[in-house]
Ligand SMILES: Nc1ncnc2c1ncn2[C@@H]1O[C@H](COP(=O)(O)OP(=O)(O)OP(=O)(O)O)[C@@H](O)[C@H]1O
Ligand SMILES: Nc1ccn([C@@H]2O[C@H](COP(=O)(O)O)[C@@H](O)[C@H]2O)c(=O)n1
C-alpha cells in the first residue's frame with residue numbers, strides 16, 4: 314500500500330518529482346451548460362473549476378498587455394493563441410492549492426490540445442462532453458444576461474462555427490482514445506447533473 318508521501322512524490326533518477334494533478338476537460342458548444350455543471354461538480358466532488366474563458370476575461374480586466382488582442386479575439390469568437398491561455402491555466406493551477414481540476418472550455422482546438430500536452434505533459438483523466446442542439450444553446454445564450462459582449466447573435470453564430478470546425482475534432486481525438494464521457498445536456502439542469510454524478514461515481518473512473 315502506497316503511503317500518502319509516496320503517492321504525492323515519485324523518485325525519478327534520484328530527484329523528487331511532483332505528482333501530476335488530475336485534470337478533467339469539460340467541453341461542449343457555447344451555452345451547453347459547462348459552467349453551470351462545473352459549479353455543481355465543485356460542490357459535490359471538491360474540484361477546482363478553471364474556465365479558460367473566465368481566465369481570459371479576467372486577463373482583459375487586469376490591464377494586461379495582451380488585453381486588447383484577447384478582447385478582439387473574444388468579440389470575433391476566435392481562439393486566443395495557446396501560449397497565452399496555457400500560461401493563465403498554469404498560473405491558476407499553481408495558485409489553487411488543489412490537485413484536481415475541471416478545465417472548462419479548453420482545449421478548444423488542435424493547437425490548444427497539442428500545446429497543453431507538450432508543455433504540461435498532463436493527459437486528462439477523461440473529457441466530459443455536454444451535447445446540446447444549436448437551437449437550444451442559442452436560446453440559452455440570448456437569455457443568459459451576464460453582460461457578456463459575445464452573447465449577441467452575430468458572435469454566437471461565429472462561436473458555433475468555430476465549435477464545429479475546431480473544437481469537435483478535439484472531442485473526436487479523445488473519443489478515439491475512449492476518454493469522452495458524453496452527456497445529453499438538452500435536459501433540465503438537475504437531470505443533467507444526475508448523469509454527471511453517475512460519471513464521477515462510476516467504478517470505472519477510480520483514477521478520479
Ligand atoms: N440544462 C439547462 N437548461 C436550461 N438552461 C441552462 C441549462 N444549463 C445551463 N443553462 C443556462 O444557460 C446559460 C448558459 O449556461 P453556461 O454559462 O453554464 O454555459 P457554458 O457552456 O459555460 O457557455 P459558454 O461556452 O458560453 O461559457 C446560463 O444562463 C445557464 O443558466
Ligand atoms: N481555450 C479557449 C477558451 C476560450 N477562448 C475565448 O473565450 C471566448 C469565451 O469562452 P467561453 O468558454 O467562456 O465561452 C471564446 O469564444 C474564445 O474567444 C479561447 O480563445 N480559448
Ligand SMILES: [Mg+2]
Pocket residue numbers: 347348364366418
Ligand atoms: Mg462558460
